[in-house]
Amino acid sequence: MTSQSNPNNNPKENFSFQIHAVDGRARAGCFNTPHGEFLTPVFAPVGTQAAVKAMTPAQLHETNASLVLANTYHLYLRPGAEVIGDFGSVHNFMGWNGPMLTDSGGFQVFSLAMSRKIDEDGVTFRSHLDGSYHRFTPEKSIEIQEALGADIIMAFDECAEPYDAAYNTQAVERTHAWAIRSLEAQTRSDQALFGIVQGGIYPNLREKSARFIADLNFPGNAIGGLSVGETKPEMLAMLDLVNDILPADKPRYLMGVGSPEDLVNGVLRGIDIFDCVLPTRLARHKAALTFSGRVNLTRVENARDQRPIEEGCQCYTCRHFSRAYLRHLYLAKESLVGTLVSIHNVYMLTELMHRIREAIMAGTFTQFAEEFLTNYRPVGQNGGA
Amino acid sequence: MTSQSNPNNNPKENFSFQIHAVDGRARAGCFNTPHGEFLTPVFAPVGTQAAVKAMTPAQLHETNASLVLANTYHLYLRPGAEVIGDFGSVHNFMGWNGPMLTDSGGFQVFSLAMSRKIDEDGVTFRSHLDGSYHRFTPEKSIEIQEALGADIIMAFDECAEPYDAAYNTQAVERTHAWAIRSLEAQTRSDQALFGIVQGGIYPNLREKSARFIADLNFPGNAIGGLSVGETKPEMLAMLDLVNDILPADKPRYLMGVGSPEDLVNGVLRGIDIFDCVLPTRLARHKAALTFSGRVNLTRVENARDQRPIEEGCQCYTCRHFSRAYLRHLYLAKESLVGTLVSIHNVYMLTELMHRIREAIMAGTFTQFAEEFLTNYRPVGQNGGA
Numbered sequence: 001m002t003s004q005s006n007p008n009n010n011p012k013e014n015f016s017f018q019i020h021a022v023d024g025r026a027r028a029g030c031f032n033t034p035h036g037e038f039l040t041p042v043f044a045p046v047g048t049q050a051a052v053k054a055m056t057p058a059q060l061h062e063t064n065a066s067l068v069l070a071n072t073y074h075l076y077l078r079p080g081a082e083v084i085g086d087f088g089s090v091h092n093f094m095g096w097n098g099p100m101l102t103d104s105g106g107f108q109v110f111s112l113a114m115s116r117k118i119d120e121d122g123v124t125f126r127s128h129l130d131g132s133y134h135r136f137t138p139e140k141s142i143e144i145q146e147a148l149g150a151d152i153i154m155a156f157d158e159c160a161e162p163y164d165a166a167y168n169t170q171a172v173e174r175t176h177a178w179a180i181r182s183l184e185a186q187t188r189s190d191q192a193l194f195g196i197v198q199g200g201i202y203p204n205l206r207e208k209s210a211r212f213i214a215d216l217n218f219p220g221n222a223i224g225g226l227s228v229g230e231t232k233p234e235m236l237a238m239l240d241l242v243n244d245i246l247p248a249d250k251p252r253y254l255m256g257v258g259s260p261e262d263l264v265n266g267v268l269r270g271i272d273i274f275d276c277v278l279p280t281r282l283a284r285h286k287a288a289l290t291f292s293g294r295v296n297l298t299r300v301e302n303a304r305d306q307r308p309i310e311e312g313c314q315c316y317t318c319r320h321f322s323r324a325y326l327r328h329l330y331l332a333k334e335s336l337v338g339t340l341v342s343i344h345n346v347y348m349l350t351e352l353m354h355r356i357r358e359a360i361m362a363g364t365f366t367q368f369a370e371e372f373l374t375n376y377r378p379v380g381q382n383g384g385a
Numbered sequence: 386m387t388s389q390s391n392p393n394n395n396p397k398e399n400f401s402f403q404i405h406a407v408d409g410r411a412r413a414g415c416f417n418t419p420h421g422e423f424l425t426p427v428f429a430p431v432g433t434q435a436a437v438k439a440m441t442p443a444q445l446h447e448t449n450a451s452l453v454l455a456n457t458y459h460l461y462l463r464p465g466a467e468v469i470g471d472f473g474s475v476h477n478f479m480g481w482n483g484p485m486l487t488d489s490g491g492f493q494v495f496s497l498a499m500s501r502k503i504d505e506d507g508v509t510f511r512s513h514l515d516g517s518y519h520r521f522t523p524e525k526s527i528e529i530q531e532a533l534g535a536d537i538i539m540a541f542d543e544c545a546e547p548y549d550a551a552y553n554t555q556a557v558e559r560t561h562a563w564a565i566r567s568l569e570a571q572t573r574s575d576q577a578l579f580g581i582v583q584g585g586i587y588p589n590l591r592e593k594s595a596r597f598i599a600d601l602n603f604p605g606n607a608i609g610g611l612s613v614g615e616t617k618p619e620m621l622a623m624l625d626l627v628n629d630i631l632p633a634d635k636p637r638y639l640m641g642v643g644s645p646e647d648l649v650n651g652v653l654r655g656i657d658i659f660d661c662v663l664p665t666r667l668a669r670h671k672a673a674l675t676f677s678g679r680v681n682l683t684r685v686e687n688a689r690d691q692r693p694i695e696e697g698c699q700c701y702t703c704r705h706f707s708r709a710y711l712r713h714l715y716l717a718k719e720s721l722v723g724t725l726v727s728i729h730n731v732y733m734l735t736e737l738m739h740r741i742r743e744a745i746m747a748g749t750f751t752q753f754a755e756e757f758l759t760n761y762r763p764v765g766q767n768g769g770a
Contacts, residue, residue: 049717050710056444056724058701079688079713086689087707095705303464304471316443320480322472325435328464332434335720339441 015151015192015219017251021361025243025270028360031220031251033099033151034190035091038066040251041267041356043258043349044101044275049074050084050094053280054338055346057095062316063347064354067099067152069275072144073108077127077134081147089149101152101275103255104141104182104196107159107224118158120174138181146188154222155182157196162230168200176212183216194220194253197242201234210245220273221246222253227262236265243270260289260352261378264369267356279345284338286330289348293377295323297341302327315347316340400536400577400604402636406746410628410655413745416605416636418484418536419575420476423451425636426652426741428643428734429486429660434459435469435479438665439723440731442481447701448732449739452537454486454660455479457529458493462512462519466532474534486537486660488640489526489567489581492544492609503543505559523566531573539607540567542581547615553585561597568601579605579638582627586619595630605658606631607638612647621650628655645674645737646763649754652741664730669723671715674733678762680708682726687712700732701725 014034021028029040044067045052045060052060052068060068070090075081087093091100106123109116113125122137141156156178160171175198186193195218199205213221223242226235239254246252251272257263258276266274279289288295290310297309308318309326317326317340329337359368399419406413414425429452430437430445437445437453445453455475460466472478476485491508494501498510507522526541541563545556560583571578580603584590598606608627611620624639631637636657642648643661651659664674673680675695682694693703694711702711702725714722744753 049713049719051714051717051719051721054720054724056701056721057705059441074717078717079709083689083709083713086709087691093707093710095710304468306472316441320442322478324464324468324471325478325480328434328468329436332436332459332463334434334436335439335723336436336441338720339439339724 014190017220017249019249021363023360023363023365024268026267026356026360026365027248027270027272028357029251029272031099031272033192035097035099035151038099039357040272041263041353041360042067042273043263043353044069044273045279045346045349046071046275046277047094047096048277049078050090052342052346053277053284054335054342055280057097059316059339059343060096060346061098063343064350065098065346066350067101067273068096069101069103070094070148070150071108072102072105072141072148073112075102075148076105076144077129081144085147085149091149099152100150102145102148102150102154104154104156105136105144106141106157107256109136110159118174120177122156123158138178139185142182142185142193146186146191150191152192152194152220155179155193155195155218157198157224159198159225159228160200162200162225162228162234164200165202168198168202168205171200172198172205172209175209179213179216183218192219194218194222196222196224196255197246198225199238200225201230201238203237203241206238206242207245210242214246218250220251220253222255223271224255226254227257232262232265235262236269239266239269239271258349259378260291260349261373261376263349263352264356264372267360267365268369279349280338280342283341283345286341288326288341289345291348291352291372292375294379297323297326298330299327309341309344310348313344313347313351315344317344317347399575402605402634404634406748408745408748408750409653411652411741411745411750412633412655412657413742414636414657416484416657418577420482420484420536423484424742425657426648426738426745427452427658428648428738429454429658430664430731430734431456431660431662432479432481433662434463435475437727437731438662438669439720439727440665442479444701444724444728445481445731446483448728449735450483450731451735452484452486452658453481454488455533455535456493457487457490457526457533458497460487460533461490461529462514466529469534470532476534484537485535487530487533487535487539489539489541490521490529491526491542492641494521495544503559505562507541508543523563524570527567527570527578531571531576534576536576537605538571538576538578540564540578540580540603542583542609544583544610544613545585547585547610547613547619549585550587553583553587553590556585557583557590557594560594564598564601568603577604579603579607581607581609581640582631583610584623585610586615586623588622588626591623591627592630595627599631603635605636605638607640608656609640611639612642617647617650620647621654624651624654624656643734644763645676645734646758646761648734648737649741649757652745652750653754664734665723665727668726668730671726673711673726674730676733676737676757677760679764682708682711683715684712694726694729695733698729698732698736700729702729702732
């Protein structure tokens with residue numbers, strides 16, 4: 001298995017993170033990978049099954065997406081890592097030639113598998129597709145992620161229920177042991193392996209986990225187990241605490257988070273990388289993201305509205321289609337509308353990240369964030385989506 | 386209601402048909418409309434509800450599609466002609482700026498409506514969407530088509546069961562009376578109104594209908610009521626008979642026909658324009674069109690096949706994606722695959738028409754057709770689709 005990009009054997013030369021500006025705790029930077037660089041802060045759309053839902057790679061490029069995530073759990077089960085391995089990398093398989101990230105499979109094993117049994121060595125689980133038995137260990141997760149060949153790969157971790165203190169205490173211990181084993185299992189130097197901090201909503205666990213993971217000297221660090229049921233203030237408190245500990249010279253990745261207000265709040269607290277299915281999922285559920293809030297496109301007031309989703313938006317959808325047309329497509333159950341609104345929603349988030357970055361570079365991000373969070377109605381414009 | 390293209394008030398200057406070459410009965414030509422020209426023979430993909438299923442207008446352009454059809458019956462019921470009228474034209478509504486054609490609504494009233502009652506004046510029918518009552522007459526059909534604003538519009542006709550002689554005799558009479566009323570109802574000069582020949586599989590009726598419609602001097606003539614249940618030899622015999630009568634200096638349009646072998650057979654008999662949902666429908670049903678036959682992409686032999694659907698094909702899909710990836714997307718129920726295979730299938734048909742046109746220009750079309758029809762397996766390659 002070799003990368004398609006003639007990577008250097010020294011991981012330090014394959015990956016680098018430059019910080020271009022700091023504004024409060026927010027940072028504007030650039031992360032280099034064998035498949036090109038991406039500017040941070042960055043929002044990564046999710047291609048769960050090696051496809052960002054309803055979007056071609058060409059359409060993804062047009063939204064200015066620069067980093068795409070794929071899910072190890074899903075691709076391991078179908079089509080299988082060896083099928084993708086035939087192609088050299090998941091990039092080649094899905095036709096996306098920019099930077100990619102795979103998760104460890106841990107989160108889906110805990111959230112999606114039909115059943116699971118955890119021990120110190122790993123997890124035995126049943127596929128949500130056919131009930132068949134499988135086993136993930138840190139070594140197995142890294143082996144699969146090396147076959148998939150993404151530029152950033154993740155340590156195998158355990159994501160516990162946020163409010164179960166005893167379980168989180170155990171899960172943090174296992175996550176730490178598995179982080180060490182993930183590092184030891186890595187054989188490729190052209191993939192950046194990130195560690196993951198766990199600990200639920202418990203400050204003492206989060207602090208302990210952040211210190212442990214930071215000490216392992218990964219080229220980037222992630223925060224897992226948030227946006228999984230806890231309150232927003234609890235999530236933000238954990239970010240404050242963890243990001244004070246995680247090294248400032250390495251990218252920080254908040255996993256699975258992607259609403260506009262969470263992106264702004266995350267960057268305010270020093271996060272550089274986000275991923276979420278939100279923009280494409282909302283598109284399938286008739287909702288569009290704008291800079292002032294969510295819009296439900298099927299509402300009757302859009303029936304003859306010739307305006308785009310958002311005035312001035314430069315995405316393909318807003319340059320060519322009206323709210324009335326998109327509403328018609330939803331009512332007529334034309335799948336095209338999922339594509340068109342996904343294009344807009346992903347564009348809106350990459351554009352938000354672009355404006356955030358510009359504000360950080362200009363030293364005006366605190367004001368930008370305050371105005372955005374004041375004006376943005378997460379669920380509500382026109383009655384919400 | 387005005388067109389967006391500053392049309393001339395003289396229909397003769399808004400539309401013209403030039404024949405560039407004749408080879409046997411096949412012709413290569415060019416039809417000019419207020420939204421640009423299209424070369425013939427041409428295959429028109431169908432945007433039933435003002436959207437070619439799962440394809441953006443940008444993707445349609447990339448397939449070299451040059452004429453797009455939309456359905457009057459569907460758009461009248463939803464979103465309503467007045468909504469589209471607000472936009473000036475269905476082109477503007479759906480973001481397709483090339484030539485468009487609308488049918489009269491007649492075929493769907495007879496094939497799709499929940500119930501229908503025909504009289505000499507028109508048809509009262511119940512919507513397949515909600516059971517509501519509606520009435521189409523030739524005047525109403527033209528009024529709707531003028532609101533939709535396509536470049537080519539169709540006379541209101543009655544499509545009978547192909548094997549019912551008595552019904553066809555009646556239907557031809559009504560179609561003829563309605564053709565005259567459609568002509569009289571037309572008020573716009575920037576739309577070319579085509580007549581439609583009916584008559585089932587009955588040579589005497591088809592001959593009578595072709596003479597009657599030809600005498601009305603429409604700027605183009607269509608053949609309806611074929612590919613609706615009759616055998617292929619019956620269909621081809623009707624084409625031979627009708628095209629001997631329809632004027633050679635005007636385009637001939639075979640409605641609702643679009644399989645590769647039917648396109649070749651139609652051009653051999655003097656047809657210039659075709660439309661069909663086949664390429665996009667096949668894509669939703671896991672089948673791809675190639676120059677040697679249909680391919681079922683979900684078959685297990687494609688599981689690790691790194692080749693594109695068709696070697697050498699220049700469509701977006703074949704330039705970027707393998708059979709293995711497309712099979713994975715079908716098995717994973719990713720709607721993206723409907724888009725990707727639709728792109729290929731529409732491209733394949735426009736490319737077929739392009740090669741047919743080149744052969745006509747070179748005087749080698751008879752040989753081209755013979756080779757194509759010998760090699761092409763309509764339902765069968767790899768066991769068929």
